[in-house]
Amino acid sequence: MRDLRTQFATDAGIVKAVDGVSFELFPGESLGIVGESGSGKSMTALSLLRLVPDPGRIVSGQVLFHDQDLLQLTGEEIREIRGRDIAMIFQDPQSSLNPVLRTGFQVDEAMLAHGKPKQEAHARTVELLKRVRIPAAESRYKDFPHQLSGGMRQRAMIAMGLANAPAILIADEPTTALDVTVQAQILELLGDLNRELGTAIIMITHNMGVVAGLCSRVLVMYGGQIVEQGPVDQIFDSPQHPYTWSLLRSIPRVDALRHERLRSIEGLAPDLLRPPSGCRFHPRCPFRIEKCFTDEPRLENVAAGQDAACWVTMDRARKEMGADSLVDIRPGAGSGVHPGELR
């Protein structure tokens, strides 16, 4: 899987939900895509499989998979890819399983859709249910989704996703609907599957912790664009985009002083109907400079394997704006550039 570039617009005014996103995914890799709600991370994944919901259109770009552009395939060809080469699991296992069909049968179907004989599919389903550690897999096969716990439902979804041994498994916030202990189990399972089966995983989440636990590389999305990307350790150690930096600061820390306030990022996610001029993060950025209001930064290499789209970058913000000692991170707090003073 090489070089994906997707951009698309929905109507009701043009919402640029994904605005020029490029990235690569290597076989067996686990890639995290993080960002707030509405940052375009889910839409990026959906456009990969051409599952963008209705008013949405993929207006340009390429999704190259084994030297084939998925965006140029016919409906039938892309259907063949879905579930066989690239599978997807969704946020809420409660609603992503068909409530009136037996759980095991739904896993069967993922294989029947790609021409596997019924007998084989059934045998493999039971094997898969065991593989994702559903106890008593044979009897669970016959259960309806509502008879399973949330964690088991998500395991069943993962089994469905793995049914055809896909090269890529896209997980769209697979743990948000589950409680914390189950979350950890599901992540552990995904990690094992990634290592043992060599399935590449794209993990879409708003939770930096999830990325830290599972992924080797991470993309940070903001306002439909990638603002920073690089190896997970490096991003966590030295984030270069102020948005990534604030995301990391907003994680509650176990070792924090008890009276320390949880820091949130001031302001709202950008309105994609009318995205801000210049850098999309500038209205919320503590370290903005005048250029940020007018010129749009591009992704540029900031360290080995790490790119960031920022005019300032955190290295400079640390040196010149005292970022590390900054308690108040309101917009413009570090640089002192406020919109009123510009004009």
Added chain:
Amino acid sequence: MATAAVAIVRPLELEQASLWSDAWRRLRRNRLALVASIYLVLLVVVALVALVYTPFRMSAVGVAATYSPPSAAHLLGADELGRDILSRLMVGAQVSLIVGVGTQLLVLAVGVPIGLAAGYYKGWFDSVVSFVINVFYGVPDILVAMIMVFLLGPSLTNIIIAIVVTRWMDMARLVRGQALSIREREFVEAARASGARPLKMLFGHILPNALGPIIVQATFGIPSAILFEAFLSFLGVGVQPPTPSWGSMANEGVQAIQYAPHMVIAPSIALSLTLMAFNFLGDGLRDALDPRSRR
């Protein structure tokens, strides 16, 4: 560690209740629906028995005195030609059931695929279907049915076709609405993401989730079709003599209402009871299949 934690989740003895067994349990608890079902089962038995046995041949003229009132030999009396009304009523039950059930089967065959496709694909196909449905609603159904029977000839099959032509829209519209809402649910997207074929999507994922309302609609459609046939027969454009229909029997009875009221009363009561039974059953099914009424 993870496996140990999950092992405990194994439920105590989860009720193996599917949607259908739940619905069946609720239906049985509904007295009116239960009585209605029993009545309908009896009606089917009567109609089947009439295939091989009726007290008298239904078309045999003069087995009793004309217009003779109910008696021990002729429990429901005789009509203007001295034919046994009970025998004719039994055969009439066949006509009503065939028309009612046959119509609804055809309505299902036509309305369900059209509604599913329109609701799932939306776009131009949906616009065309919705337009056609509105056109059909705009034309008076009795007129259409009468013209069709005139053109095709008044056989039972043609009557059924005529009723289907005027009644398929309700089902198509209901299924379309169901498909429109179900297609937005996440499991549909999940199924698409796993590469399900279009037909599988329609009939494997959308249809099963719309089955409850469809069954209810079909159950309500049966009495409506029976009444329509009775009405056509009452007007004389329905089932042709000598085959008796409850509608044509009522028509003959109305003409003799002053001196032989039993002639109109018998088919009318049979018709009313049957219509009521289907409606109560439909009501019961609606309550039973409503997933929100978890009782």
